[in-house]
Amino acid sequence: MSQQVIVLGGGVIGLAIAFELSTKGHEVTILEKVRCGGQASGAAAGMLAPYSEIGEDPDDFFRLCLESLREYPMWQQEVKAISGVDFEYTNSGSLHAVYHKADLLGLKTRQSWQSEWGAKAELVDGARLQQLEPLLADSIIGAMHYPEESHVFAPDYVKALEGACRANGVKIAEELESVDIKSWRDEIEVVSKAGQTFKAERMVIASGAWSQELEEIFDLRIPVFPIRGQICAYELGEHKVNHIIYTSQGYLVPKANGTLVNGASEDIAGFKTDVTEKGINRLTNWNHNILPFLKKTDPFHRWAGLRPATQDGYPLIGEHPEASHIVFATGHYRNGILLSPITAKVVAAIITDEKTPVPIDLFAPGRFTI
Ligand SMILES: Cc1cc2nc3c(=O)[nH]c(=O)nc-3n(C[C@H](O)[C@H](O)[C@H](O)COP(=O)(O)OP(=O)(O)OC[C@H]3O[C@@H](n4cnc5c(N)ncnc54)[C@H](O)[C@@H]3O)c2cc1C
Structure with missing residues (x-):
């Protein structure tokens, strides 16, 4: 009814x-x-x-x-x-990248329980990792590849x-x-x-x-309380990034419109949605550890939003x-x-x-x- x-x-x-x-x-x-x-x-x-x-x-x-x-x-x-309105939905897959041997163990633990839930999760390194994402930093020693992970604009x-x-x-x-x-x-x-x-x-x-x-x-x-997330985007130009790249310090999401979204900080600022130098620097100072070409590039767009967190x-x-x-x-x-x-x-x-x-x-x- x-x-x-x-x-x-x-x-x-x-x-x-x-x-x-x-x-x-x-x-x-x-x-x-x-x-x-x-x-x-x-x-x-x-x-x-x-x-x-x-x-x-x-x-x-x-x-x-x-x-x-x-x-x-x-x-x-x-x-x-x-709706008759198109929007980007891309099944890009993701790479959860790590820098230290000790972190591989953590990824393997995830892989074992996530596989029981039907996850297609493959630990990749060396030539296979290079083939999946050629522009990754050499300091990344391995990654968990999740082909099902996707993103929308x-x-x-x-x-x-x-x-x-x-x-x-x-x-x-x-x-x-x-x-x-x-x-x-x-x-x-x-x-x-x-x-x-x-x-x-x-x-x-x-x-x-x-x-x-x-x-x-x-x-x-x-x-429920607001946690501010500051986030920015780069123009990709001639660079090609295939996957969501996830690290402990931030993530990068390549969009179909040729931009690379880089998120996101977490801080408590009441209901303020302004962007701070400190918040964005936290992201930009780290990024070249994922994709070295980002060292010479500045984000063209910066913004923020309030995530609804709970106790x-x-x-x-x-x-x-x-x-x-x-x-x-x-x-x-x-x-x-x-x-x-x-x-x-x-x-x-x-x-x-x-x-x-x-x-x-x-x-x-x-x-x-x-
Ligand atoms: C930087 C950033 C990156 C994120 N990235 C991701 C991501 O990659 N993947 C993902 O899944 N999630 C992501 N999130 C989280 C996601 O955005 C939020 O979980 C989601 O948007 C919450 O949706 P919502 O509708 O509850 O809140 P909102 O989008 O905030 O909507 C709540 C609405 O309620 C209205 N409102 C409030 N009070 C009242 C009232 N009393 N009467 C009428 N209207 C009212 C507000 O004006 C607002 O429009 C991200 C968030 C941020 C900030």
Whole structure:
């Protein structure tokens, strides 16, 4: 049965959820304080890299990330088809590069448990590594090659998601400046600064790094806080880079438009999204250790965004413990682009009272509230 759903926040998570819900026939309204895709989502490097990102033992978070990677081929096709907007989705594969013999052991440990989860992971060195990525620094002694890891061009992906939502009939109210949640326990009523009233049967909270502001209203601990990520891009010129290259100090992502995205710093700066010399230097001072030609090149573009981090590193996905019609989908930290398809499918399953495609107990929004 069709339900009326308000989605609070128009980042990649809110947009993906609105797209999935509207595809299933629900009447969806996105309420966005500023502009859709204008915050963390539009700033991301767009890597879809669960094997590179998660080095520890597998848990349900790794499973969430992996399932989302596997959703992408079909998901990105649907978003493109419905929106009519093209965006880069490249199955480039990745190289997780290391510099010391001792680090090879760590890679092998990853390889053994990741292979049990179906990962195609191959430890490469010498001529094979040179063949895969000819411009790599000689100091790199080996790398784990993950052929399944991919990337999207995030600013275009969120534009396409927004287009797909509009094509599906999702109402989008942007630049609201502030939204006042007047009631939610029984009836949901939200009023914008300009006095517009929005009512619905269900509400999804997808407000990213700003989610903690809603703690008092929902009588729930929501320990989501902003971690600034500073990032930059180079023009590749005549240089050819084939893979996402991941190292302990930063990563490089070659884009189809001839640029090389280099991310990303992590610091705490409240809600500031300015770029600092120190933040970008941390990246640029390291890069020649990955690709020596970068020593003579300056990035042509620098920007920053706020990752929604949580106290325990896991997102909040699921129902409010006292009100099942309020559903949280926030705190995706470093992996919101990767996690957008699976989060949308999980939230749609919750709203339609179906079994979720993956276990979500680990992400229960009530886990911080005693
Ligand atoms: C530099 C950088 C690089 C990254 N690289 C990657 C990567 O390679 N791969 C990957 O998977 N992830 C990456 N990430 C992480 C990813 O960008 C985030 O996890 C993801 O964008 C979070 O999406 P979101 O929709 O929750 O948040 P946002 O995109 O921040 O959207 C939240 C939206 O909610 C709105 N809002 C807030 N409060 C309210 C309210 N009360 N009412 C209405 N609207 C509200 C905001 O205005 C905002 O538009 C990166 C992030 C950064 C900063």
